[in-house]
Amino acid sequence: MAATLREEFTKGFWRTIPPFRLVLGLCPTLAVTTSGINGLGMGLATTFVLVFSNLFVSLLRRFIPTQVRIASFIVIIASFVVIVELVMQAYFYPLFKILGIFIPLIVVNCIILGRAEAFASKNGPVLSLADGLGIGLGFTLSLFVLGLIRELLGAGTLLEIPVMWASFAPFAFMLKPPGAFVALGILLAFMNLISQIQARKG
């Protein structure tokens, strides 16, 4: 039991890390990762929704009729998205303004619905909680790293602290939509490379 719990928790960090391995939830991944902070904020908001939707879907899995399960999952997810939205509006207003439409759009994030459908509706609440937390933190980590890379190249800063040399002219392309695709592609290529090396060793 303990082994599977740890297994379900840690799989989100590498083996099925959402935007890279599953290639799910790409819309926020590409759209809001213009800086490390933005990526982190988006990731944590999604993690919150994912953890609680997983928990509640798991708790209610015996009451939800199979025929209308997707609609029921969406209702649960949407409730938590509204909570996140209101909390962010109250306490993190600048970040809320930057993330904008992508906060309400967490409702239709395929990772969350995917975990509800594929995991939480078939497993107990503790395992689902671990799964939600692992996948959510993996998602946060991906967005954070992607945001850091794009911020470093596109603005010359890390977490809004200038780190490049004085005459550095920012590579603004990385902050634009095509730059997001390029950065994601290069990260994916690196992860595949590491996996290949690991496979060759193991």
Add this chain to the structure above:
Amino acid sequence: MDTSKLIVSMSPHVRGSLTIDRMMRTILIALAPTAVVGIYLFGLMALVTVLLSMATAVGVEAVIEKLTGRDLSFRDLHALVTGLLVALILPPAVPWWLTMTGAGVAVILGKMVFGGLGTYPFNPPLVAWVVLKLSWPEHMSAFLAPKTGEAVLTPLMAFQEDPALFYSYDLWDLFLGNKAGAIGTTCGLAIVIGGLFLLWRGIIRWHIPVSFLLGVGLFALILRMINPDLYPPVSFHLAGGGVLLGALVLAPEPVTSPVTPTGMLAFGLLAGALTMILRMWGADYDGTFYAILVMNAATPLFNYLKPRAYGRLKRA
């Protein structure tokens, strides 16, 4: 029957003598007049940009091939052509790091990530141009007057500010290169000489250059007929180096343009028309390069426009 002597293989079954390096050498020769005139007009800084861009392109390609364990391909000269074209579409006074980034982006993002020569969907120098344009618009639109080196607007930029200004340009000045522009798009005459050389050597076919220029010309003519005060004459569009370089060198690039005659004609015509649309109503002052990239994306569709196979009936 003894079938052991029968060799079954994929096409092509007959190979011509035109190898990649010979083809690339021809393109380099064709671009030489343009590069020489550009260096003559803009001096040492243009020479540095051209050499730096070519060296970076070759170096980056070699490094990537080394890292990925592929055969080194600098002998096919394609990296050299790519580097030269990147430099030719840059303004003369760009900083050195911008040139190197451009050449690197062309080789990495334009060419190698798609698998190298023959497989990339977009014209690599133009990919680099768009990336640089998005990143450093201030450097990418800092043009100089030839020889004197003072900062001026290109004719198209001036035209965007004030439509009446196209009357202040002499057609021969535009065509011979007595105006501001990128290193390789200033002198139309040099580009035309290179383009005719390419046509003569059979590297490009006439379809795309002719239909591209026709697309630009017809569109300009129609606009001119609607309102001659607002729209410049056809010659203003056709004499500029941007359109000529696009029509003769960049659009007919063999990897990213269609292979069927009908497809090539449609490709050129639409690219020309799109160039004019972007020029007249786009946010940027010129649309030639964007138009070619958009049409590159549609190249697989144009390849459906193929001639009817002999003996096959028309679809009812």
